[in-house]
Structure formats: structure tokens, C-alpha cells
Amino acid sequence: AVERTLSIIKPDAVAKNVIGEIESRFEKAGLRIVAMKMVQLSQEKAEGFYAEHKERPFFKDLVGFMTSGPVVVQVLEGENAIKANRDLMGATNPKEAEAGTIRADFAESIDANAVHGSDSPESAEREVSYFFSAEEICAR
Numbered sequence: 001a002v003e004r005t006l007s008i009i010k011p012d013a014v015a016k017n018v019i020g021e022i023e024s025r026f027e028k029a030g031l032r033i034v035a036m037k038m039v040q041l042s043q044e045k046a047e048g049f050y051a052e053h054k055e056r057p058f059f060k061d062l063v064g065f066m067t068s069g070p071v072v073v074q075v076l077e078g079e080n081a082i083k084a085n086r087d088l089m090g091a092t093n094p095k096e097a098e099a100g101t102i103r104a105d106f107a108e109s110i111d112a113n114a115v116h117g118s119d120s121p122e123s124a125e126r127e128v129s130y131f132f133s134a135e136e137i138c139a140r
């Protein structure tokens with residue numbers, strides 16, 4: 001089925017100047033970018049986004065990292081987009097990510113891991129609407 005998923009290019013990848021290279025991987029895989037913006041997340045916005053991790057020991061560092069510089073937030077659309085995006089990203093920990101994945105190629109650590117992608121249809125729906133209103137998503 002055609003799905004939509006939320007993707008974030010994290011501050012480490014933006015700082016490395018590889019936004020285009022990462023977008024290119026999505027496009028080459030047949031995913032369409034149907035919404036996108038560059039934003040500096042506030043602490044409150046980052047905490048709300050990662051609310052499910054609130055009790056985890058890495059929460060504070062995660063929020064600190066995600067607010068350390070601008071991010072690119074986008075909605076990717078395509079056949080099985082949620083899994084397709086996660087396959088392109090590779091494992092959360094870049095040391096475990098398969099060769100040729102975004103994290104294997106651009107990420108340094110489990111914190112600075114270049115990209116985020118929704119992990120289920122439920123989180124995709126929540127995450128897309130956390131960042132984008134209906135009018136900001138363009139049918140293509």
C-alpha cells in the first residue's frame with residue numbers, strides 16, 4: 001500500500017552538508033518528498049516529539065542533540081514507505097548498520113545517527129501531523 005512516513009535529517013547530517021545526498025537516496029528508491037522544511041527545534045518541540053522515550057536514560061542527550069542545530073523534516077510517500085525508509089536508514093546504531101545504508105555511510109554514533117524515520121503506521125501518523133498541517137502536504 002502507498003504510505004506516508006516522517007523522516008528527519010538530524011543536526012549531524014545537516015552540519016556535514018549531506019542533505020542532498022540523503023534526499024537523493026530517498027528519490028532513487030522511489031520515495032516522493034511530499035512535504036519538507038528546515039527547522040531549529042525548541043527543547044519543548046523535541047521533547048514532545050520523543051515523548052515515548054521520556055523515561056529512557058538517553059532522553060536528555062537525545063533532546064540536547066536534536067536541538068543542537070537545524071534539522072530537515074519531511075514526509076516521504078510511496079509503496080511501503082515506512083519500511084522502505086527504515087531499510088534505507090539502516091540500524092539505529094551505525095556500528096550495526098548494513099553497508100550502503102544512510103547510517104552506515106553518514107552516521108557517527110547512536111546519538112548522532114544522521115536520520116530518523118517513523119517505525120510504524122501509528123507513529124507515522126502521529127509524527128507527520130506533529131510537524132505538518134494537511135495544507136503543507138502536497139499530493140503528487
Ligand code: CMP
Nearest residue numbers: 053058062092110111112113115116117
Ligand atoms: P531515533 O530513530 O531518532 O529515535 C530515538 C533516538 O534515540 C534514536 O534514533 C537514537 O539516535 C537515540 N538513542 C540513543 N541511545 C539509544 C538507545 N540505547 N536505544 C535507542 N535509541 C537511542
